[in-house]
Amino acid sequence: MIVDRFGNPYKAAQSAQTYSNSRPWQPVQMKDISTLVPSYDRKTLVSASRRLYLNEGVLVGAIQQKAMYAVGRSWQAQSGSANRDFKKQAEDKLNNEWYNNCDIRGGIHNFQIALYQLSCAVDRDGEAFVLLVSNTSDYPGFQMLPCHRIANPNGLSDGLMTEKGKTKGLRLQDGIVYSKSRPMFYAYNDENGDLIEYLPAKDVVHIFDPSWQEQGRGLPAFTHALNDLRDALQSHDWERHAQLMLSSIGLIEYNETGLPDIPDNVNVLSGSSCSQPSGGLAANILFGGQVRHYVSNSGSKLETIKNDRPGDMWESFQNRIYRKALAGVNWPMSMCWLSTGQGTAERADLGRAQRAVEDRQDLLAYAAKRITSFAIAKFIKRGDLPMDNEFYKWTFSTPKKLTVDDGRVSKELIEMFRSGFLNQVDVLGYLGKTASDHLDERIDYLVMQKTKVYMANKELKKLGLHIDDREMVLLNPNEMASLQVAEQTI
Numbered sequence: 001m002i003v004d005r006f007g008n009p010y011k012a013a014q015s016a017q018t019y020s021n022s023r024p025w026q027p028v029q030m031k032d033i034s035t036l037v038p039s040y041d042r043k044t045l046v047s048a049s050r051r052l053y054l055n056e057g058v059l060v061g062a063i064q065q066k067a068m069y070a071v072g073r074s075w076q077a078q079s080g081s082a083n084r085d086f087k088k089q090a091e092d093k094l095n096n097e098w099y100n101n102c103d104i105r106g107g108i109h110n111f112q113i114a115l116y117q118l119s120c121a122v123d124r125d126g127e128a129f130v131l132l133v134s135n136t137s138d139y140p141g142f143q144m145l146p147c148h149r150i151a152n153p154n155g156l157s158d159g160l161m162t163e164k165g166k167t168k169g170l171r172l173q174d175g176i177v178y179s180k181s182r183p184m185f186y187a188y189n190d191e192n193g194d195l196i197e198y199l200p201a202k203d204v205v206h207i208f209d210p211s212w213q214e215q216g217r218g219l220p221a222f223t224h225a226l227n228d229l230r231d232a233l234q235s236h237d238w239e240r241h242a243q244l245m246l247s248s249i250g251l252i253e254y255n256e257t258g259l260p261d262i263p264d265n266v267n268v269l270s271g272s273s274c275s276q277p278s279g280g281l282a283a284n285i286l287f288g289g290q291v292r293h294y295v296s297n298s299g300s301k302l303e304t305i306k307n308d309r310p311g312d313m314w315e316s317f318q319n320r321i322y323r324k325a326l327a328g329v330n331w332p333m334s335m336c337w338l339s340t341g342q343g344t345a346e347r348a349d350l351g352r353a354q355r356a357v358e359d360r361q362d363l364l365a366y367a368a369k370r371i372t373s374f375a376i377a378k379f380i381k382r383g384d385l386p387m388d389n390e391f392y393k394w395t396f397s398t399p400k401k402l403t404v405d406d407g408r409v410s411k412e413l414i415e416m417f418r419s420g421f422l423n424q425v426d427v428l429g430y431l432g433k434t435a436s437d438h439l440d441e442r443i444d445y446l447v448m449q450k451t452k453v454y455m456a457n458k459e460l461k462k463l464g465l466h467i468d469d470r471e472m473v474l475l476n477p478n479e480m481a482s483l484q485v486a487e488q489t490i
Helices: 039-055 057-071 084-094 113-122 224-247 312-327 343-382 405-417 426-432 436-463 477-489
Strands: 077-078 128-134 140-145 172-174 176-179 180-189 194-198 204-208 252-256 266-272 279-283 299-303 395-397
Touching: 039 057, 039 224, 057 113, 057 312, 057 343, 077 084, 077 176, 084 343, 113 140, 113 204, 113 343, 128 343, 140 172, 140 343, 180 204, 204 343, 224 312, 252 312, 343 395, 426 436
Parallel strands: none
Antiparallel strands: 077 395, 128 140, 128 204, 172 176, 176 180, 180 194, 252 299, 266 279
């Protein structure tokens, strides 16, 4: 018979035990995530995450790398409308005009920068808000809202709202006004927490990575490791102070009295007494080439201080904290901290990073589609674009995929294209280009090339010379041979 350490027989099936003296008792919490992590706790997490974002290189590196690889220089809008005329006009309106004027802040704040900031906010703050707006001429745009501005106004707590107006009878919870479980309004506050207005949900784009079915507000990506990272940062600061202290000590002198040589005018004493060692720290200024003499067997000597801090154990533990933190956000450690140095392992890490980037792109695509559809609807209303029943269908180009060997991947793409497993659009998508942009670039290049060659040949005809189009590109041996035959004919 099998028994436990108390001599009690094990049963084939045992009921779940709520108490065991082998570990501390913990209460059973079967509640919604908004109850387990109330608004004040969420704000505390956001505050800690923001502080680390400004001070911890590993955290900010992972967040900004994911945003950089997810956005890059891409995200050109591509209409899914079957109307070719509308498609061309709408894409030109968005990509060449609106993208640089969409953010009400103006300046450098274009559409790509906005998406980059949204990605950083989702990881740093747990969520991001975008308010869809238009100016006096009904020109569309948007305003980025920091998450701390969406909160319960001063004087209001979670629960049913009794004030007269559009929110009466609805439920307020952590800055969002719900009808049952559907967000209806967002409480937008000023810097002091006083209500500015309740923003309708149709005008607000709220994005976050939900991990709980009932979740209404996002949590910072590094929530699981904020305490670990704070301790790691504090430990790093203390070790840095220790390095400064140790590096400030040049030499240690041992003598029979434990005191400096009083008659020596090159000694500098710090403290109130020169006769007692406890009176202060004695420092001897040494100049280049100076020689010290000691009596034999007197115990007098000079030593340099041995510095073995912080040490391998400290370094290993810090790396363990970073590894746990990055594991929780699905980002490889080799991308922003330590590389394994092994090709196979790094390929696996790049594959995992690419999956994380694609997941973030899916989230950003939701925001981009809502913002773009709003802008197109406004342009149609203004008369800038014709009406189209598929005005809301949009996709976006994405950056080049992560790879450790561009040459190998390029060869694979070419072979798959030749075999028919991929078409040109798939290959261009990998390169972060759209088929429309690619064809426009090719046509523009060919028109420019043929025009210049034609004009040059008119001048060279007087000299009996001629430029063949094939001379303008890299040629294979067969083309070279045919070109020589053509020249002899001329």
